[in-house]
Amino acid sequence: MISETTQDRTEAGTDTSGGARPSATVGRKRDASRDATILDAAISILAEVGYDGMTMDMVAVRAKAGKATVYRRWATKADMVLEAVARMKREQVDLDNLPDTGSLRDDLLALFRPQPMEETERKLRAMAGMTALLSQHPALADTAHDALVAPWVEANRVLIRRAVDRGEIPPDADIEMVAQVMPSMGAYRTLIRRQPFDRTFLVAMVDGLVLPALGLPCK
Amino acid sequence: MISETTQDRTEAGTDTSGGARPSATVGRKRDASRDATILDAAISILAEVGYDGMTMDMVAVRAKAGKATVYRRWATKADMVLEAVARMKREQVDLDNLPDTGSLRDDLLALFRPQPMEETERKLRAMAGMTALLSQHPALADTAHDALVAPWVEANRVLIRRAVDRGEIPPDADIEMVAQVMPSMGAYRTLIRRQPFDRTFLVAMVDGLVLPALGLPCK
DNA sequence: AAGTTTCGAAACTTAATAGTATCGAATTAA
DNA sequence: TTAATTCGATACTATTAAGTTTCGAAACTT
Structure with a gap:
């Protein structure tokens, strides 16, 4: 079972008072930086061996942490993985700072510029590792999607709309469907085929699929 | 570890002679029909709870079988799942009997006619269940792909080539890439999104993605 | 200084399950 | 008839891993 909320503060030890205690104001403070270290380790291992292959040890x-340190933060393995995935969202595509080169093709390719594609591949693999968890908790599918894929789809959507607005491509395309193509094929290639998500594949998708589907070469 | 070959015949009981014995000619015969029943049960459970969620019990x-009956046929769980997936291949798209309506659109839609799409979805879900196994044995990715997706891609390839030959679509499209679109998006939709692979989605892919990418609407 | 909490480390408990062994009944060949 | 083998069922073993507890040291509040 997945806990409703993340454990915050205590409840451990020989406490018998049962009631929820307010955050302790005394004693050594929790090192917040351990959270990130642990979650990062979790994501890496998730990407390598999947949810069931990953042990808390x-x-x-x-993370060079004790298990007590881990379980003080998350009640269960599933809880920990959930937050790890949710956290990936923040490092994803920066929707407020999308490329704007004047060319849709360049915009799409530039999406993967600052952070190299290894990072995208790592995240996709982490998602692959989560599929086992999805079998047991289908509700998590949305969390994973929101964190990892939705921002990417949204970015594509914006870039395509801009291209329509500036008259670069005709306005009658199924933008919603096209915006999903690259994330879907990227996920499939990484998750199932276990093939690299590299620049060659990216360019092939853009030139062989996305732009043609939008009617670009017919202009 | 995954065994090299499927166990065939004996080696069980109190045999101490070590050497590989030829197929027994005496005693009750193995009921070959149990194989299919067991593998079918395995596929269903795999689709429901994934590889790690599936127990041999x-x-x-x-399958209403004893565990001895199962382990007499396959040495390990992984062996069994492997053969179960390989067997799915035979029930897949009939490449020797593809639709040929004279219209690429109708051909693509007709691919899913005889067997309804629930079956396709079940197989995709079984594949989702296998992703956990893929993490541990990446070599199996090819087996799974060959069994479940490659025939579908090949069918698309053939149908598209025919359309090119008869002049329905221009010949300069990236056929290889387009042929992979529907399987990829279908897998992603089923595996990650856990959304239905229904006729609506199929039509949206064909009309909003595949045909436009091939340059059809510009003719 | 005193009391409390967190830290990493490691020992421990407990539940689940892959795989094995055994059972009595049924099937087959010699 | 007899010996070998398969069948479903079930008990058993051994391992793995989630989660708990304990430890001594460090860090923080009052």
Whole structure:
């Protein structure tokens, strides 16, 4: 079972008072930076061996943390993985700072510029590792999608709309469908085929699929 | 570890002679029909709960078989799942009997006619269940792909080539890429999004993506 | 200084399950 | 008839891993 909320503060030890205690104001403070370290280790291991292949000991060892430190933060393995995935969202595509080169093709390719594609591949693999969890908790499918794929789709949507507005491509295309193509094929290629999501593949998708589907070469 | 070959015949009991014995000619014969029943149970459970969620007891119970009957056929769980997936291949798209309506659109839609799409979805879900196994044995990715997706891609390839030959669509499209679109998006939709692979989605892909990418509406 | 909490480390408990062994009944060949 | 083998069922073993507890040291509040 996945807990409703993340554990915050105590409840451990020989406490018998049962009631929820307010955040402790005394004692050593929690090192917030351990959270990120642990979650990052979790994501890496998730990408490598999947949810069921990942043990809490592996995570603790890689993060150089004790298991108590891990379980003080998340009640269960599933809870931890959930937050790890949710956190990836923040590092994703920066929707407020999209490329704007004047060419749709360049915009689409530039989406992967600052952070190289290894990082995208790592995240896709982490998502692959989560599929096992999705079987047990289908509701998590949305969390994973929102965190990893939705921002990418949204970015494509914006870039395509801009191209329509500036008259670069005809306005009658199914933008919604086209915006999903690259994320879908990227996920499939990484998750199922286990092939690299590299620049060659990216360019092939843009030139062989996305732009033609939008009617570009017919102009 | 995954065994090289499927166990055939004996080696069980109190045999101490070590050497590989030829197929027994005496005693009760193996009921070959149990194989299919067991593998079918395995596929269903795989689709429902994934590889790690599936226990050998579940499979035996659903197939109304004893575990000895299962392990007499396959040495390990992974072996069994492998053969189950390989067997799905034979029930897939009939490449020797593809639709040929004279219209690419109708051909693509007709691919899913005889067997309804629930079956396709079940197979895609079984594949989703296998992703966990792929994390541990990446070599299996090819087996799964060959069994479940490659025939579908090949069918698309053939149908598209025919349309090019008869002049329905221009010959300069990236056929290889386009042929992969529907399987990729179908897999992604089923595996990650956990949304239905229904006729509506199929038509949207064909009309909003595949045909436009091939340059059809510009003719 | 005193009391409380967090830290990493490691020992421990407990539940689940892959795989094995055994059972009595049924099937087959010699 | 007899010996070998398969069948479903079930008990058993061994391993793995989630989650708990304990430890001594460090860090923080009052």
